[in-house]
């Protein structure tokens with residue numbers, strides 16, 4: 223079972239630590255995009271957290287179920303208006319099964335990188351495929367690793383530098399792991415948070431999707447369908463479960 227770093231302290235302050243994530247300009251395009259893929263079917267969110275996306279998606283009329291490892295994050299979700307309409311299961315989204323078949327499974331905000339081994343990330347794709355109806359879609363929103371910013375010999379990349387928040391990551395290119403560090407400063411006090419991530423390129427995710435019986439349908443630089451280019455810092459990728467895929471297993475190749 224992966225280690226969960228979203229403890230009570232972080233869960234209670236999630237929204238105040240990352241207020242920009244809750245801006246309507248950020249949430250609404252994501253909800254719009256996901257609602258269109260869910261259609262009249264149900265949606266499954268991996269790493270549902272405090273319901274930043276699940277709650278507005280549910281308000282749009284989509285039946286949403288979420289999986290999360292952190293009981294502290296689930297507690298925050300449960301306290302929000304409309305939470306009674308969102309089903310939640312506590313567990314690891316790489317392996318936890320929930321009942322029902324879904325048109326859409328999704329994993330936003332770089333959360334695929336919380337799985338710190340390739341095997342776990344592959345399992346996550348298999349778990350998504352196991353829950354999808356044929357033709358259903360798995361969506362991931364994640365950053366493109368920033369290795370081009372690292373000159374030889376340098377391992378640290380700062381991604382947020384403001385008087386109130388310093389965030390940087392330490393890359394280990396040998397293990398494909400990055401440890402992110404956050405320092406929030408307020409009233410002369412510092413609060414810190416560090417976590418290990420397995421960064422992953424879109425092409426490797428495509429291969430994981432194939433192993434799980436899914437193929438790439440769309441890739442954008444953002445929820446508003448901005449074109450994905452070599453300079454894009456992030457991507458929203460959509461893989462479709464092929465109609466031939468067996469539940470939970472890869473498509474087998476025909477022997478000629």
Ligand SMILES: C[S@@+](CC[C@H](N)C(=O)[O-])C[C@H]1O[C@@H](n2cnc3c(N)ncnc32)[C@H](O)[C@@H]1O
Pocket residue numbers: 224226228268269270271272273274275289290291292295313314315316330331333336337
């Ligand atoms: C960055 S937060 C994103 C929460 C929410 N999706 C959002 O967009 O605000 C990542 C969430 O994934 C959960 N998480 C991380 N690894 C997990 C795992 N292996 N299984 C289930 N949940 C996990 C954390 O507990 C946390 O709630």
